[in-house]
Amino acid sequence: MTDHETEDDREALDLLIRGFQVSRMLRLVADLGLADKIPRTGSRNISELATACAVLASPLLRVLRALAAFGVFRISTDGRVSHSPRSVLLRTDEPNSLHYGARFWTAPGSWKAWGVLDAALAGDTPHEAAWNMSRFQYLREHADEARSFDAFMANFPDHRHQALAASYDFSGANLIVDIGGGNGEALRRVLARFPSPRGVIFDRDDVVAAIPPEARLNGRIDVQGGSFFDLVPEGADIYLLIRVLHDWSDEDCIRILRNCCAAMNRSARLLIVEQILEPDPAIGRPSGYLVDTQMMAMFGTARERTGAEFDQLLQGSGLGLERVIETTSPVRVMEVVPI
Incomplete structure (x- = not known):
């Protein structure tokens, strides 16, 4: 050198x-x-x-x-x-504007947690060490930051929403349920492309309460509050889990997936939309490893996962992988069915 x-x-x-x-x-x-x-x-x-x-x-x-x-x-x-x-x-007004990311990544909740990142090395959760509360409790108590989070998810720079709508054929569905769907941006993208289905956004009560009527596509979208740890709405043809599982530990993910499985009929499909982490950082995308560390800072054992790690989750949930669909975004669509 x-x-x-x-x-x-x-x-x-x-x-x-x-x-x-x-x-x-x-x-x-x-x-x-x-x-x-x-x-x-x-x-x-x-x-x-x-x-x-x-x-x-x-x-x-x-x-x-x-x-x-x-x-x-x-x-x-x-x-x-x-x-x-x-x-x-x-x-x-720029598509997938980074305005929202500039505000979210450095918001007080995240900023302070990263300040004690070393807590993770001792087995603690940095966010809890910084704020003495869980990440989701913090968002419930800080509504402005929670809405900033929702706006960031709707404008995440990986183009995941339009990539999902373009990569999968939703035309045969009557009902699509977006589990943990936030402010509904992904579902709106899908329904804008496919005029026949209806949709349900299923998320925490405070999240769905913040979705205004004008964001519900003239009644094509309903909202339902609840916890995916308790149940998932039944009767949908397609269920969406978009960047949800990376927020949770393996045990919690299996619980979520089992509730999805219990709600699904034999012909239903679950689409797990996540970035599949490349085990070798020499060839992986740097943003993937940054998000993985963000999950550690916010939630402790939550993580981005490799393909093998997703397989392990499915094996414990009563679900089987049908296929993995590449998209124009870093995320991939894992089509999953009950077994």
């Missing part, structure tokens, strides 16, 4: 070490809605932006200058700010 290569690696690692600083600045500009205040083409003076955001121009300039060094926004020497390809992704 040459001295030049060593210095390149040193600088790259140094920037990774200080990545939390970049994350926090991105959260700041997302909270200000700053990307929406800059036209897609053209620019605005820093003083105009500061006035629009009700903040001081000088510190805002310093934040934007630092972000521009990472390719987020462009700023001229005379203080005019315009979009870069990266900063456009922070606009709320």
Whole structure:
């Protein structure tokens, strides 16, 4: 390795070490809605932006200058700010906007838990060590952050919702139940593509209560509150579990899957939509391992899983894998049936 290569690696690692600083600045500009205040083409003076955001121009300039060094926004020497390809992704009108991720990943619940990540190495759950409560209890008690979580799930940058709708034929279904369906974005994507089925969003009472009538596709979507640890609604042709199992331990996942199995008739299908973790990080996607560590920070034994680990869950649940469907997203669709 040459001295030049060593210095390149040193600088790259140094920037990774200080990545939390970049994350926090991105959260700041997302909270200000700053990307929406800059036209897609053209620019605005820093003083105009500061006035629009009700903040001081000088510190805002310093934040934007630092972000521009990472390719987020462009700023001229005379203080005019315009979009870069990266900063456009922070606009709320951008498909799969990263505005919501910038606010969610650094929200207080997650931020404080990552501050005590070492608790996981002693067998504790960092979120519980930080907040003295479970992640879901925290979200119930912090409604603003819970709704931020819902918005982030609806705009997750892996394009999972449209990828699911495009990769599976739902045309033969009469009823689709989205278990742990959040604010219903995935189900809306599916029903928009397939006009015949109806849908049910099944999630915690506080989650479904936050879904406004206009988000229910003129009555095609019903909502039902409850816990998938107790039961799953019966009578659906297709059940969806989209990025649910990675929130839970193996024992909890098997309990959820058994309740799904109990609700399904012999012809029903369960679609488990998850990112299947590549065992070798040399060829896997970095985002997958970051999410895996996030699950550890939030829930302790929850995790992203390899294909073999999903097989083990199914073996204990009374369900069998029919096929795995690739999508245009990092997630895959595991089609599962009762056995």
